[in-house]
Amino acid sequence: MTTLTGPQPTAGGVRPHGYVVADAVTMMRRNLLHMIRYPGLSVFTILGPVVILLMFVYVFGGTLGAGLPGVDPAGGREAYIAYVMPGILLITIAGSAGGTATTVSMDMTEGITARFRSMAISRASVLAGHVLGNTIQALIAVTLVLGVGVLIGFRPAADLLEWFAVAGLLIFISFAITWIAVAMGMQAKSVETASNWPLLLTFLPFLGSGFVPTESMPTWLQWFAQFQPFTPFIETVRALLLGTPLGWNGVLAVIWCVVITGIGYAWSMTIYERKSVR
Template structure:
């Protein structure tokens, strides 16, 4: 673990100012070192979506792809790969929350966070280090999963601007989900609970437009699928990479990311401060 000096000159108490950025970078370094030394969570974050991708494309893809609007049944598997890839990327981002919540909970239950509280560092930086570290880890997983998709035939027609916009949205989504995962990790009373709480986030892309069009769902489910956070995110990635209509999806996607990030940050800080005074 990276050593943090209690007399750090950039500490929150030095000169009455909190140098959150400097302390956050220190905590980020700690989390990146932890990711390198304990790669198990990173491997699971990558392998889970890859297995789902291969399963749905090569086992169910022919049938599901043939049912997509305007698709020739003979090319159903290729069409379904193009359709499902944005949903798989969303699952990859959501899956990163499990590792973050688990790591945060471990720090809380093993007393590491309590030790940080006694040091002259910004309290927000302790949480920010987890958020930034998980965002980087998640984006690496997204790149690797996308590479698998390209290897098995995914062929987006996006230009440079569309790729940059899609990448920007995935960064924003990963950042927002990371704050929510940190809050879950602090809230959880055990590491086991922390590892299970983010499972809902992984399920949400499946309950949206990630795997099938929402208009193929029952009416009661379609209402939820259309307005839950991951549907506009998936539709925006799909539109940017494949040229499907965006409509209001881009604005809704960014809006949801902002709401999730702010809610996760406020939830994290409130719980963290409450536990700090115990």
Template sequence: MTTRTIELPPAKRPPAPGLRRPSHVVADSVTMLNRNLLHMIRYPGLSVFTIVGPVVILLLIVFVFGGTLGAGLPGVDPAGGRAAYLAYVMAGILVITLAGTAGGTATTVSMDMTEGITARFRTMAISRAAVLAGHVLGNTIQGIIAVALVLGVGVAIGFRPTASPVEWVAAAGMVALIAYAISWLGVAMGIQAKSVEVASNMPLVLTLLPLLGSGFVPTDSMPAGLAWFAQYQPFTAFIETIRGLLLGTPLGVNPVLAVGWCLVIVLIGYVWSAANYDRKSVRS
């Protein structure tokens, strides 16, 4: 009596998280984006603070200091005054709004890391890139909404942009790109931080950079060393690009510098995030 050996086909294993197909990565990213948007809606405190902070700064400096600081500002309104300073400072306020969103991103990422949620994601067939992309895209959307609301407050108190439809589209694209770049830094800081408290404080340096740029005063009015730093740091290029698109001030090479800085920041944020994601999530 002879026996036959029946060969069974090899069992199909689910792909490892890092080996997901591109279509699965996109689907995972959309799922994680929806999760972060729902988190934003259910816990609106961070979003509200992101908007309220820049609005308070805007109202304070325009109505308290604007009458004096607006005198003699170049390229906005020769008559000077509060309206001139509002026109000049609006771009800096919008960039501060974008920088402020990094704090909320870092906080939520750190909460996921320290509470074990990210470690749970690692046990599922979810792409690592999708987990990070969900945070980044969610924060980018939050940043765009925050900028639109702060800009609405500016218009309500007298800001009058002169942009053409094409310039409005370009300005919106610039805002989205800056928000995307800053989001990657926020994610990286949230992964790097050892606690939620540290994560909420790390991005504060980003909100200071517009103050050390051309956001509130021209860079050539600063001392020589500080003026050099202010002129060549990335937030000055961001501010001057948005200001030029909204008000028609000279753009020069600022749009090229702004896009270049965004790409550099995205690269730094992604590499920093990816390098720490596996290591930190295993510990959590």
């Protein structure tokens, strides 16, 4: 008979705290394998923002860029690609939430999550695996979309430290948005509903400073645009990449990440615990 060593599951099938990280990594690997085996969602996450980028730069860029403050009309398109790129990166992150909500909902409806709940693994790790896996997928997508931007003329002015700051912020934003997506996937009654809910997140960069300055919007819309989370996200990324004034946007971006992460985690775990006692 084989003797098991190390910490064993406690009563009720709950793993000791020492296994929480290992369980989360195992679940993360499972989700990354899904990305490899079913690449359709990942491809769509990349192609969608790329199409939006190309359309806005080559169809609308000349006109919209010429309307930016202090821009020579003759160089409107070049100025606009620099302005719009941060918003495109945030759309990429928001778009990745749809894949997360869909996979979470599939696990819920197919009984896979219920099976995990009956196993001796950390409950938090089941959801954390989705979050960590999607955060990695979102960063891969952001890198590829940024590469397309560079190919068509985007020229960031960030130094090495600023690049590290951009990477750190994008990781934090992806982490926060993914927790919301997990909650949406668990709350949804069907896979189809789960895939639609995160579309609300992809509209927020359009209703912020992603494509035009908020000052150009009607007064009633300016208030929403200035105080919703994606505007400080975009403005912070833009300031770090292009050297524009940062102001309080960096602080607001971090605060919003903390708030969104807390809401998403609490929402997800509440649903998970409620369904665990059924």
